[in-house]
Amino acid sequence: MSQRFDIAILGVDGLGGETLLELLEEREFPVGTLYPLVANESELESVRFAGRTLSVEPVADFDWTQVQLAFFMAGSAASAEWAQIAADAGCVVIDNSLHFRDDFSVPLIIPEVNSDELADVRQRNIVASPTCIVTELMLALKPIHDEVGVARVNIVSLQSVSGTGKAGIQELAKQTASLLNGRPAESHTYEAQIAFNLLPQIDSVADDGFTLEEQRLESETQRLLGDERIGVNATCIRVPVFYGHSQVVHLETQHGCDREEIKRVLEAAPGVSLIDDELLTPVTHGAGQSGVFISRLRQDKSHPQGFNFWLVTDNIRKGGALNCLQIAESLIQDHL
Numbered sequence: 001m002s003q004r005f006d007i008a009i010l011g012v013d014g015l016g017g018e019t020l021l022e023l024l025e026e027r028e029f030p031v032g033t034l035y036p037l038v039a040n041e042s043e044l045e046s047v048r049f050a051g052r053t054l055s056v057e058p059v060a061d062f063d064w065t066q067v068q069l070a071f072f073m074a075g076s077a078a079s080a081e082w083a084q085i086a087a088d089a090g091c092v093v094i095d096n097s098l099h100f101r102d103d104f105s106v107p108l109i110i111p112e113v114n115s116d117e118l119a120d121v122r123q124r125n126i127v128a129s130p131t132c133i134v135t136e137l138m139l140a141l142k143p144i145h146d147e148v149g150v151a152r153v154n155i156v157s158l159q160s161v162s163g164t165g166k167a168g169i170q171e172l173a174k175q176t177a178s179l180l181n182g183r184p185a186e187s188h189t190y191e192a193q194i195a196f197n198l199l200p201q202i203d204s205v206a207d208d209g210f211t212l213e214e215q216r217l218e219s220e221t222q223r224l225l226g227d228e229r230i231g232v233n234a235t236c237i238r239v240p241v242f243y244g245h246s247q248v249v250h251l252e253t254q255h256g257c258d259r260e261e262i263k264r265v266l267e268a269a270p271g272v273s274l275i276d277d278e279l280l281t282p283v284t285h286g287a288g289q290s291g292v293f294i295s296r297l298r299q300d301k302s303h304p305q306g307f308n309f310w311l312v313t314d315n316i317r318k319g320g321a322l323n324c325l326q327i328a329e330s331l332i333q334d335h336l
Contacts, residue, residue, distance in 0.1 A: 002030055003030065003332075004030045004031060004032035005029075005030060005031065005032055005067075005068045005069050005332060006031075006032040006033045006034075006035075006066060006067045006068055006069075007031060007032075007033075007034055007035070007067055007068070007069040007070065007071065007328075008034075008035040008036075008037055008062065008064070008066075008067045008069075008070040008071070008086075008091075009021065009034070009035070009036055009037060009070075009071045009073060010037045010038075010039060010059055010070065010071065010072045010073060010074045010078060010082065011037070011038065011039060011071075011072065011073035011074030011075070011078065012036040012037065012038065012044065012047055012056060012073075013038050013042045013043075013044040013056070014073055014074060014075075014165055014166065015162055015165055015166060015169075015316050016073035016096055016316060016320045016321050016324075017036075017071075017073040017074070017321075019316050019317055019320070019321040019322075020071055020073060020321040020324065020325060021036075021047060021049055023317070023321055023322055023325050024049070024325065025049065025050060027325060027329075029325065029328065029329070030332070031049075031050070033066075033067075034049055034050075034054060035054075035057065035062065035066065035067060036049075036054050036055075036056045036057070037056070037057050037058070037059045037062055038056055038057075038058060038059065038074070039059050039074040039075070039077070039078035039081075039082075040078075042056065044056050059074075059078070059082055063089075064085060064086040064089035064090075064091045065089045065090060065091075067091050068090075068091060068092065069091065069092050069094065069328055069331070069332075070086050070091050070092070070093050070094070071094050071096070071324055071325075071328070072093055072094065072095040072096060072097060073096050073320075073321070073324070074097070075097050076097040076098055076099040078097070079095050079097040079099040079100065080099050083095055083099070083100070083126055084126070086125075087124060087125035087126050088125075090125070091125065092121060092122075092125050092126075092127070092331060093125060093126045093127070094127050094129065094324045094327050094328055095126060095127065095128050095129065096129045096320050096321070096324050098131065098216065099128075100126055100128040101128050101130060101131065101216065101220060102219065103128070105123070105124055106124055106126045106127065106128050107120065107121065107127050107128065108128045108129075108130055108220065108223060108224065109127050109128070109129065109130075109323075109327050109330075110129075110130060110135050110138050110139070110142075110224065110323060111323070111326040111327055111329070111330045112138075112139055112142075112269075112270045112271050112326075113138050113139070113142045113224055114224065115327075115330045115334075118327070118330055118331060118334070118335050119334075119335065121331065121335055122335075127327055127331075129320065129323050129324050129327065130220050130224065130323075131213070131216045131217065131220055132163065132245065132313075132315040132316075132319025132320050133155075133157045133159065133213075133217060133236070133245055133247065133315070133319065134216070134217055134220040134221060134224065135318070135319050135320075135323050136245060136247065136292050136311060136313040136315070136318065136319050137155065137217075137221065137247060137249065137311065138221070138224050138225075139269060139270070139271045139272050139292045140249070140266060140269065140272055140292060140294060140309070140311060141153065141221070141225065141251070142224070142225065142269075143265050143266070143268070143269040143272075144251065144253070144262060144265050144266070145225050145227075145230075147257075147261070147265050148253045148254060148255045148256075148257045148261065148262075148265075149253055149254025149255050150225065150230055150251055150252070150253060150254065151230065151231065151252045151253060151254045151305070152230065152231035152232075152233075152251065152252040153221070153230070153231070153232055153233070153249065153250070153251045153252070154233045154234075154249075154250040154251075155217065155232070155233070155234045155235070155247055155248070155249055155250075156234075156235045156237065156247065156248040157217070157234065157235070157236045157237065157245060157246070157247045157248075158237050158239045158241075158245065158246040158247070158248075158282075159202060159236060159237065159238055159239065159245045159315070160239065160241040160242060160243055160244050160245055160282060160286075160315060161194060161238065161239075161240070161241065161242060162242060162243045162315060162316050163202075163238075163245065163315055164189060164190075164238075167188075167189045168189055168190075168194075169242055170189075171187070171188060171189040171190060171194060172194050172195055172240055172242065173242075174186070175187070175193060175194060175195035176195045176196075176240075178195075179195055179196065190238065194238060194240055195240055196240060197240060198237055198238070198239055198240075199237065199238040199239075200235070200237050201236075201238075202214075202236040202237070202238055203236075210234070211236060213236045214234040214235065214236050217232065217234040217236070218232040218233075218234060241282050241283070242287070243282070243283075243286060243287035243288070243314055243315070243316060244281075244282025244283060244285075244286025244287045244312055244313065244314055244315065245282065245286070245312070245313055245315040245319065246281075246282050246286070246310070246311065246312045247310070247311040247312075248308075248310060249308065249309050249310070249311055250300065250306060250307070250308050251306070251307055252300075252303060252305050252306050252307075253305045253306075253307070254305075255305075256304070256305060257305070258299065259297060259298065259299045259307065262297060262307050263297060266294060266297070266309075271291055271292055271318075272291065272292050272293075272294060273291050273292070273293050273294070274294045274295070274297065275293060275294070275295050276295060276296075276297070278295065279295075280293050280294075280295040280296075280310060280312050281312065282312045285312050286312040286313055286314050286315075287314055288314060288317070289313075289314050289317070289318070290314070290317055290318055290322055291313070291318065292311060292312075292313045292318065293311070293312050293313065294309050294310065294311050295309070295310050296308065296309055296310040297309045
């Protein structure tokens with residue numbers, strides 16, 4: 001019988017934790033004992049996994065020596081408080097928050113891009129999963145960069161409300177119902193109405209006028225591509241879509257090539273589906289899907305080495321939970 005691993009999921013009451021539970025079963029991860037945890041007071045008392053009902057425990061009472069792997073899906077505050085404690089107990093932590101993403105002593109991993117960097121995981125026992133829009137984008141950019149080099153990339157990301165968690169979904173649903181019934185939309189999660197609207201700001205605005213989300217997209221892209229000279233210009237917009245982030249991507253290559261070469265690279269890229277003959281949307285090809293879908297690939301008429309494409313992905317699934325699980329799959333295959 002193959003080895004099984006005892007694991008904990010911190011944040012089973014959130015969208016990422018719920019999706020991870022589904023994926024563990026779907027991908028038949030070798031789970032021994034599963035410990036579902038919550039960081040704060042929660043109404044969730046139990047979860048279903050592999051045909052069994054498991055009681056949910058508060059993280060404050062948990063003994064981390066019971067598990068070999070822990071998925072942290074509860075946000076930055078929980079990761080700041082508990083991740084190092086878990087790691088010091090010998091558990092390998094896979095963190096889906098932004099807490100460790102700019103810590104260069106912690107590997108920032110997308111398995112299809114840089115799984116080789118997991119070799120030093122035992123130095124900290126912590127692995128960071130990138131920002132979801134970066135994970136989605138890198139599956140397309142990394143193979144292009146390896147082939148012809150990426151000199152510059154301009155991105156407009158259209159990000160669904162699930163990126164804000166259950167609160168974002170509830171706010172969009174309530175506002176939509178209110179407006180359709182002639183009542184005013186009340187805003188609590190977002191600073192302005194999100195239903196039938198666009199919000200051109202995600203996270204707070206820094207001194208340079210870019211939001212922290214846009215800055216993360218720049219810094220993580222350069223880090224994952226291994227070149228700080230690559231120009232990254234981003235605008236992140238919250239849109240009234242429940243699940244699925246979309247990106248409008250314009251890139252400029254370092255070396256001359258044509259559309260057919262970029263097409264060939266994307267068709268061979270792991271996790272990527274290039275579909276020219278369908279209308280890709282976050283609803284039809286994002287929500288509930290595990291891949292990165294690309295269409296409208298075209299050569300920029302205004303730039304000899306410029307290309308444009310449209311990209312959609314399920315931000316909670318592929319952008320977060322699945323990337324974390326694929327990190328764990330890489331770890332148990334080669335490093336644990």
